[in-house]
Amino acid sequence: MKKKHNRHPFFSYISFIAFVFLNFYIPGISSSRIVSLGSIEIYNTHEWLPTEPTVYFRCQNENKTVLPDVKKKNMVYVFKGIESWQPLTELPEEKCKRCGLYEADTIKEDDVFDEWEFCSSDFSDGKYVRFKGKEFNATFICPKCTDTADSDVTAVAPSKEENNQHVGIIVIVTISLLASAVVICGSYLIYKYWQRRKREQDQARFLKLFEEGDDIEDELDLEHL
Ligand SMILES: *[C@@H]1O[C@H](CO)[C@@H](O)[C@H](O)[C@H]1NC(C)=O
Numbered sequence: 343m344k345k346k347h348n349r350h351p352f353f354s355y356i357s358f359i360a361f362v363f364l365n366f367y368i369p370g371i372s373s374s375r376i377v378s379l380g381s382i383e384i385y386n387t388h389e390w391l392p393t394e395p396t397v398y399f400r401c402q403n404e405n406k407t408v409l410p411d412v413k414k415k416n417m418v419y420v421f422k423g424i425e426s427w428q429p430l431t432e433l434p435e436e437k438c439k440r441c442g443l444y445e446a447d448t449i450k451e452d453d454v455f456d457e458w459e460f461c462s463s464d465f466s467d468g469k470y471v472r473f474k475g476k477e478f479n480a481t482f483i484c485p486k487c488t489d490t491a492d493s494d495v496t497a498v499a500p501s502k503e504e505n506n507q508h509v510g511i512i513v514i515v516t517i518s519l520l521a522s523a524v525v526i527c528g529s530y531l532i533y534k535y536w537q538r539r540k541r542e543q544d545q546a547r548f549l550k551l552f553e554e555g556d557d558i559e560d561e562l563d564l565e566h567l
Pocket residue numbers: 404405
């Protein structure tokens with residue numbers, strides 16, 4: 343009875359480890375640098391007709407993302423990152439994307455609030471503030487983007503990215519090794535437990551046989567007498 347009680351926490355422990363392992367491992371593999379808009383305030387509109395502006399974000403060779411709520415100047419719009427039109431884009435690991443904030447124009451070409459090189463290394467603590475005087479102030483959110491406080495973007499970013507990749511590989515290898523160790527230890531413990539039980543059973547059977555043997559011997563002795 344006591345043994346059964348002992349076995350239980352061990353298996354809970356194994357399943358706990360497996361749970362943590364899976365949770366950590368799988369999101370790590372599929373991690374992507376998805377950028378969403380955290381907040382925006384525009385200081386200017388470029389439309390001279392008395393209509394509401396249509397503000398949109400776009401990266402080169404990608405589709406427009408219209409910001410449907412952003413209609414008024416000098417008003418801070420805060421987003422959760424899960425709005426229907428989010429996220430804005432996904433940044434590659436080693437290159438920047440040319441992106442911008444624009445305003446659709448009914449007659450001439452669309453107006454540009456700003457256009458810039460958008461790099462995952464620009465993010466610090468998953469946040470990036472883009473401010474352009476008289477135009478806009480926007481914060482972008484990307485929890486998986488790396489942070490480089492000191493930035494010579496073109497030169498430093500690739501090596502940092504590389505470093506990150508190395509760290510990622512080391513983490514994965516370490517976790518794999520730990521997981522293997524846990525599995526091996528677990529198997530060994532189960533094997534030992536099984537061995538001990540078998541020995542105990544054998545012993546019990548042997549003792550029983552022995553007792554039975556004794557009984558027979560006694561009987562034989564009695565008959566002899
Ligand atoms: C852009 O929009 C078109 C049509 O809505 C869609 O077929 C295409 O997959 C989109 N491309 C990207 C990169 O989202």
